[in-house]
Amino acid sequence: MYQSFYRILIELTNGRYSSGLLKRFSQSRWSKPLILQYVKTFNLNQQEFGEDIKAYSNLHELFTRKLKEEVRPITSLPCAVACPVDGVLEDAGEIRTDKKIVVKGKVYSMEEMLGDELALEKYLGGKYLVLYLSPSHYHRIHAPIKGSVIKRWTLGRKSYPVNKWGMKYGKEPLSKNYRTITELQNEEGSLAMVKVGAMYINSIVITDQSKELEQGQEFSYFSFGSTVVLLFEKNKFELEGNLSIPADVRVGETIGFMKAV
Numbered sequence: 001m002y003q004s005f006y007r008i009l010i011e012l013t014n015g016r017y018s019s020g021l022l023k024r025f026s027q028s029r030w031s032k033p034l035i036l037q038y039v040k041t042f043n044l045n046q047q048e049f050g051e052d053i054k055a056y057s058n059l060h061e062l063f064t065r066k067l068k069e070e071v072r073p074i075t076s077l078p079c080a081v082a083c084p085v086d087g088v089l090e091d092a093g094e095i096r097t098d099k100k101i102v103v104k105g106k107v108y109s110m111e112e113m114l115g116d117e118l119a120l121e122k123y124l125g126g127k128y129l130v131l132y133l134s135p136s137h138y139h140r141i142h143a144p145i146k147g148s149v150i151k152r153w154t155l156g157r158k159s160y161p162v163n164k165w166g167m168k169y170g171k172e173p174l175s176k177n178y179r180t181i182t183e184l185q186n187e188e189g190s191l192a193m194v195k196v197g198a199m200y201i202n203s204i205v206i207t208d209q210s211k212e213l214e215q216g217q218e219f220s221y222f223s224f225g226s227t228v229v230l231l232f233e234k235n236k237f238e239l240e241g242n243l244s245i246p247a248d249v250r251v252g253e254t255i256g257f258m259k260a261v
Contacts, residue, residue: 023203023223031059038062042136063139064205064221074216074252079188081145081237081256082215084131085228086138089247089255091130092239095123095231103130103174113175113194113229115155119183122190125234129255130174132227140221141195142251143213144230145258147186152206154180156197174229180204180220184213188258189236194229195220216252232258 025031035056039046046053050066075082091103099110099120114120133139156178178197183190195204203223213219239256249255 025059026063026223027058027060029058032057034059035062042134044136048138060223063135063223065138066140066218067138072216072251075254077254077257079257079259080254081191081230081258082142083249083251083253083255084142084144084193084230085133085140086250087131087133087228087248089129089243089245089249090132090227091128092245093128095126095128097124099124101128103128108175110175113179114181114192116151116153116181119151119181119192122233123192123231127232127237127239129230129239130227131230131249133222135224138251139223139226140207140218140251141193141228143184143215143217143219144193144255145184145186145188145191146215147184147213149182149211149213150185150190151183152180154178174227178204180206182219186258189233191233191237191258192231194231195222196227196229198222198224198226235259 035053035058038044038059039053039062048067048071050068053062056062056065093101093103095101095110101108101110110120110123111117156176174194174196180195182193182195184193185191197204204220204226205223206220208217208219210217210219237256237258240254243249243255
């Protein structure tokens with residue numbers, strides 16, 4: 001009953017026009033009076049902001065703020081995978097050979113998530129990580145490895161929330177929500193970054209279309225709290241041993257290691 005009620009409520013408020021109105025409001029000057037309250041509510045660290053809080057003219061500019069470069073140092077360990085976002089490492093596991101993953105007890109179709117059979121084949125038997133960004137987190141996305149962008153594509157339309165209620169009652173948000181996928185490759189192998197849109201505001205903006213990315217380089221951002229799913233090839237990734245799940249993580253920190261086979 002709760003699941004059906006939740007989905008009906010989301011469908012009624014997650015249409016084209018309601019989502020558009022919320023997006024326009026967040027980008028308008030009318031949202032500026034809410035900035036200070038937002039900062040207080042989510043306990044944002046203003047010392048990390050790239051600009052003075054008075055420089056933000058609306059909520060969207062606050063959501064997508066940049067940080068001072070020195071506050072997110074990038075790992076220098078050999079073969080390390082740097083965390084691409086500030087967030088919570090919510091889950092990690094194996095990509096099953098039947099093309100499914102299990103996140104928080106819910107089964108997700110990898111065929112639906114990627115929508116690309118050729119891309120999927122290379123990740124079967126590999127590992128996945130789920131990184132959740134709440135509205136309180138920094139929303140810009142950075143390259144986890146140095147490598148070549150071999151493909152970018154976009155899938156989905158609407159978005160269920162990706163918080164604990166969305167993951168429990170939503171309609172498989174990781175594989176059905178609006179999402180963009182970026183595949184990166186280097187001498188250690190390939191990884192796929194599935195950037196999953198959140199409720200109402202689907203915007204995932206690519207800020208750098210370069211075909212080559214340096215580790216830690218910013219290349220996109222979310223307009224609201226969202227989720228990133230990282231996919232690794234079989235036998236080519238090992239989770240950082242000191243990480244427990246869930247774990248608070250930040251851009252640039254070592255979350256694991258890629259290894260050539």
